[in-house]
Amino acid sequence: MSRLDIxxxxxxxxxxxxxxxxxxxxxxxxxxFELGLGNGRxxxxxxxxxxGRDIFVFERAIASHPDSTPPDDHVLLGDVFDTLPAALERFxxxxxxxxxxxxxxxxxxxxxxxxxxxxxxxxxxAPGGLMVSSDRMxxxxxxxxxxxxxxxxxxxFIYRAG
Amino acid sequence: MSRLDIxxxxxxxxxxxxxxxxxxxxxxxxxxFELGLGNGRxxxxxxxxxxGRDIFVFERAIASHPDSTPPDDHVLLGDVFDTLPAALERFxxxxxxxxxxxxxxxxxxxxxxxxxxxxxxxxxxAPGGLMVSSDRMxxxxxxxxxxxxxxxxxxxFIYRAG
Ligand SMILES: C[S@@+](CC[C@H](N)C(=O)[O-])C[C@H]1O[C@@H](n2cnc3c(N)ncnc32)[C@H](O)[C@@H]1O
Ligand code: NI
Ligand code: NI
Numbered sequence: 001m002s003r004l005d006i007x008x009x010x011x012x013x014x015x016x017x018x019x020x021x022x023x024x025x026x027x028x029x030x031x032x033f034e035l036g037l038g039n040g041r042x043x044x045x046x047x048x049x050x051x052g053r054d055i056f057v058f059e060r061a062i063a064s065h066p067d068s069t070p071p072d073d074h075v076l077l078g079d080v081f082d083t084l085p086a087a088l089e090r091f092x093x094x095x096x097x098x099x100x101x102x103x104x105x106x107x108x109x110x111x112x113x114x115x116x117x118x119x120x121x122x123x124x125x126a127p128g129g130l131m132v133s134s135d136r137m138x139x140x141x142x143x144x145x146x147x148x149x150x151x152x153x154x155x156x157f158i159y160r161a162g
Numbered sequence: 163m164s165r166l167d168i169x170x171x172x173x174x175x176x177x178x179x180x181x182x183x184x185x186x187x188x189x190x191x192x193x194x195f196e197l198g199l200g201n202g203r204x205x206x207x208x209x210x211x212x213x214g215r216d217i218f219v220f221e222r223a224i225a226s227h228p229d230s231t232p233p234d235d236h237v238l239l240g241d242v243f244d245t246l247p248a249a250l251e252r253f254x255x256x257x258x259x260x261x262x263x264x265x266x267x268x269x270x271x272x273x274x275x276x277x278x279x280x281x282x283x284x285x286x287x288a289p290g291g292l293m294v295s296s297d298r299m300x301x302x303x304x305x306x307x308x309x310x311x312x313x314x315x316x317x318x319f320i321y322r323a324g
Contacts, residue, residue: 002207003230008173015166045166065267068165105227 006155010134013147013156014042014101020148021097021130021158022049030094030126031056033087035080036102040068046099053096058083084120095124101134110135127162168317172296175309175318176204176263182310183259183292183320184211192256192288193218195249197242198264202230208261215258220245246282257286260293272297289324 032050034043037059044067046055057070058080076083080102098121103110118138125131131142134156142159194212196205199221206229208217219232220242238245242264260283265272280300287293293304296318304321 002203002210003227004173004177004203004207007203008170008177011166011170011173015170041164041166041169045164048164065165 009152010155013151014099014132014134015045016148016151017132017156017158018042018046018099019049020151021099021132022046025096025128025130028096028126028128030096030129031091033058033095033098033124035084035098035100035121037062037064037068037070038101040064042099042101043070044068050097056087058087080117081120084117084124088124091124093123094126096126096129098125098129098131099133100131100137103135114138122161125161129161131159131161133157133159171314172317173203175313176261176294176296177207178310178313179294179318179320180204180208180261181211182313183261183294184208187258187290187292190258190288190290192258192291193253195220195257195260195286197246197260197262197283199224199226199230199232200263202226204261204263205232206230212259218249220249242279243282246279246286250286253286255285256288258288258291260287260291262293262295262297262299265297276300284323287323291323293321293323295319295321 031054032046034046034055034057037043037057043057056074056076058076060079062069062075076087102113114135115138121131122139122141131137136157137159139159142161145158145160147153147156147158193216194208196208196217196219199205199219205219218236218238220238222241224231224237238249264275276297277300283293284301284303298319299321301321304323307320307322309315309318309320
């Protein structure tokens with residue numbers, strides 16, 4: 001399996017999980033959080049599949065394609081270890097959908113990061129809310145749920161609150 | 163269609179066209195050229211599907227994933243407008259497969275670039291050799307060929323010499 005194969009599987013799985021999670025949470029009123037903007041491709045996709053919903057982006061430094069740059073008042077700029085607790089104060093446990101693609105190339109570092117960030121993400125979700133992640137997370141109160149058929153196991157994870 | 167959809171279609175089409183072209187040119191003895199290394203994902207894939215073949219990479223500045231960095235003696239470092247004519251002197255018209263993914267985000271610039279680089283690429287191919295490109299090219303002596311079934315029309319192009 002080449003890096004191209006792995007990358008395609010990851011992108012295809014992200015899309016499948018986002019489509020699935022958007023559908024499942026369509027009736028929840030709370031905001032959607034995108035953790036990590038990067039190039040903005042998944043954000044662009046989220047805007048397209050959730051046109052009526054409020055999407056906030058958490059990012060250290062905006063460097064996205066102009067097509068996929070969120071409005072200023074929907075960016076929470078800074079380190080997620082600062083901006084996620086601030087979001088909890090601001091929004092309470094109301095998020096309907098949280099997507100995270102924060103990892104880099106180092107698998108070991110990604111695991112350590114996922115361990116550290118999981119308890120910071122967990123309290124933000126509304127009951128019934130879903131968390132979609134490219135890395136396995138370490139939640140204590142969320143349940144890992146089945147992937148949609150077109151996702152590749154191990155390339156994406158979905159967790160449900162409540 | 164989101165930027166994520168378009169990106170997935172491009173990657174999937176690159177893979178399908180590379181697999182197809184590698185198979186079609188398996189009996190040609192000449193080298194394989196990768197124009198534009200980038201992150202190295204397609205190079206990594208080419209190494210995997212063409213293990214016995216000599217793959218040379220043309221790139222201005224190497225910035226690939228460590229997993230996907232070609233050996234020094236298989237890199238032709240510099241602007242392709244210099245290194246491709248040099249390769250013609252060194253190899254003659256012997257390339258069995260040329261893959262190009264040199265474009266950036268600006269579609270208009272990509273078309274202008276494709277127009278300029280097409281006559282520089284064209285003489286390098288061996289008779290029966292194939293050129294796979296993410297952009298439409300402007301060749302005078304090569305024939306555009308059908309795409310494999312799993313490629314998305316418009317996201318990838320294949321041209322045949324002779
Ligand atoms: C889109 S990236 C290639 C991505 C690659 N196919 C992959 O899968 O990772 C394009 C690459 O072409 C290189 N490039 C663009 N124009 C070039 C030129 N005139 N001469 C040499 N390299 C060039 C850039 O430096 C960049 O690394
Ligand atoms: Ni767009
Ligand atoms: Ni590898």
